[in-house]
Amino acid sequence: xxxxxxxxxxxxxxxxxxxxxxxxxxxxxxxxxxxxxxxxxxxxxxxxxxxxxxxxxxxxxxxxxxxxxxxxxxxxxxxxxxxxxxxxxxxxxxxxxxxxxxxxxxxxxxxxxxxxxxxxxxxxxxxxxxxxxxxxxxxxxxxxxxxxxxxxxxxxxxxxxxxxxxxxxxxxxxxxxxxxxxxxxxxxxxxxxxxxxxxxxxxxxxxxxxxxxxxxxxxxxxxxxxxxxxxxxxxxxxxxxxxxxxx
Numbered sequence: 275x276x277x278x279x280x281x282x283x284x285x286x287x288x289x290x291x292x293x294x295x296x297x298x299x300x301x302x303x304x305x306x307x308x309x310x311x312x313x314x315x316x317x318x319x320x321x322x323x324x325x326x327x328x329x330x331x332x333x334x335x336x337x338x339x340x341x342x343x344x345x346x347x348x349x350x351x352x353x354x355x356x357x358x359x360x361x362x363x364x365x366x367x368x369x370x371x372x373x374x375x376x377x378x379x380x381x382x383x384x385x386x387x388x389x390x391x392x393x394x395x396x397x398x399x400x401x402x403x404x405x406x407x408x409x410x411x412x413x414x415x416x417x418x419x420x421x422x423x424x425x426x427x428x429x430x431x432x433x434x435x436x437x438x439x440x441x442x443x444x445x446x447x448x449x450x451x452x453x454x455x456x457x458x459x460x461x462x463x464x465x466x467x468x469x470x471x472x473x474x475x476x477x478x479x480x481x482x483x484x485x486x487x488x489x490x491x492x493x494x495x496x497x498x499x500x501x502x503x504x505x506x507x508x509x510x511x512x513x514x515x516x517x518x519x520x521x
Contacts, residue, residue: 291329291348294379294481298332301461301512309407309461309514310336313378316405316455316518320374324397326362326390327380331355343372363389365397373402379482381408381438381445391449398521404451409483410458410513411439421511424499427492432485442517451519459516462509468501474510475500483512 301309314336317323321341325333328344334355336342344357345365360366362377363386375394384390394404411429413422429439438445443453465471475497478484488496500510 290480291346293477294483295330295332297463297477297481297483297512301463303459303461309459312459313376313405313407313516316403316516317374317376320372320403322372323374323376324365324367324372325376325378326365326394327377327384328357329378331357333376333378343367363393365393367397369396370399371397373399375402375404377404377406379407379409381406381442382433382435383482383486384438385434387435387438387445388449391446391451395450395521400521402521404446404519404521406442406446406517406519408438408442408515408517410515411436412458412513421500421503424496425511428484428488428496432479432488432492434487440515442515446517446519451521453517453519455516455518457516458513460511460513462511465500465504465508465510466506468504471500471504471510472497478512 298309303309303312310332314333317337323337323342325331325342325344328346331342331344334342334344342356344355345360345362345367346357347359347361349357349359358366362380362384375398377390377394381387398404409429411426413425429436433439443456446453463474465474475493479486479488479493
């Protein structure tokens with residue numbers, strides 16, 4: 275799989291964004307809550323939020339109409355959501371135009387984070403809020419310890435910018451953002467049987483929760499290992515890290 279300059283794989287299928295939205299709506303934490311409200315929470319007071327590399331726009335419903343604008347280089351008409359077609363390093367937005375920016379599952383697949391951060395600083399008003407959410411490769415719960423060998427092998431390669439997975443705060447500080455919080459939540463996805471395990475192994479790279487360029491052999495090994503652990507009530511950890519920063 276080859277990657278375009280804007281971080282989107284050349285052979286990405288047009289429904290990959292829909293896969294990402296479906297998995298983000300299916301994942302839950304220990305209380306049964308999903309990741310989308312958690313991602314949007316730091317921007318509750320923002321009057322205009324720019325969702326960079328927004329995909330199908332799963333975050334749109336977390337904000338009142340008129341507050342959310344998506345940007346994606348593969349934006350398609352007819353979604354019913356206000357999405358502009360543009361690359362993340364060339365945002366079609368005026369200087370100081372928004373007071374909130376989101377990068378959801380975007381940073382690890384962007385080859386030039388400095389260019390993207392420069393654009394974010396340009397469009398974000400002074401004291402505006404940036405929310406960056408990335409997969410986490412670190413182990414932080416008992417359930418993750420059980421699947422640590424499988425997940426560490428998955429995350430070892432296939433990311434354009436692997437340092438973004440658990441060093442997001444450092445990257446933001448280096449780009450002159452003030453890091454306010456750095457939270458990690460162990461969301462999970464259900465794996466009731468072997469068929470679900472193989473489906474997840476195929477869908478997680480497409481969604482950006484696993485490396486989009488995960489080699490086929492590694493994906494098959496992960497699917498087989500996950501299938502052996504599958505069963506009623508079984509889940510797969512998909513931990514996410516949310517870093518909130520200020521311009």
